[in-house]
Amino acid sequence: MKNRKKQPNKQLEKFSNIFTQLGLVLILFIVYITLEHQTEQKKAIFSNESTKDNMVYVEPNTEILFTKEAKPKPKPTPQKTVFVVDEPIKKGDDKVIETIIDVSEKTPDLIDIDKVNIVEGLDDEPIVEDVDFVNVQFAPIFKGCENLSKKENKICFDRKMKQFVQRNFDIELANEIGLRSGKHKIRTQFIIDDKGEIIDIKIATKYKALKKEAKRIIKKLPKFKPGQQNNRAVKVKYYMPISFSIE
8 A cells, every 4th residue: 555655756756857857948948939039130130221221322324423633743844044145236237226225316417517606715625425336446345355456355345245144144034934935135235434334224125024134234244444436435335135045
């Protein structure tokens, strides 16, 4: 009888262990299913947002504009200025001298000598006017041209004048004022008075800057030994065209 009462308890204990194990398995299964469901939902949401953000709609035949990166412009090559002082007008040259600003040559009125009253006792010294450089008997002497013949002195004077202008002329001025390529000329004229000083400077050019530069150079010329005519110091007119080419 005792053995029969103990057997139902053993069976109940056995079934209790089985039910406990089944319960644990069921709980683990439910937890697993729940986690899987949430993970799939999160993946789906992320995938949708990513697709939406990366979606690009391209309209057919849409013009695409490209912005070209601005490159620094190369520095312009400075223009080359070739500087030349023209040859002075030589005696016997029939070429027409181009007009200089404020220079006017008038034909003197003819005087009837018979109607002129001669007053005795006055000095008979002739009035000597300005003499052209090409016609003066003894040209002014540039410093460094002393003790030369008349012909050699004029040649030396012209050479020294050219060298002085070439050394002192600001060739960069042509680029600063934007002169075009080609040949340009500045016409200058001045007088070396009977004391060897520069006076009555006249300059012809359409550029104010070039006019100012030419005047500056002429004023820098050294004092000359004055020219002579008939053993008297005279005013000598000198014409000097300045030419330069921009290449």
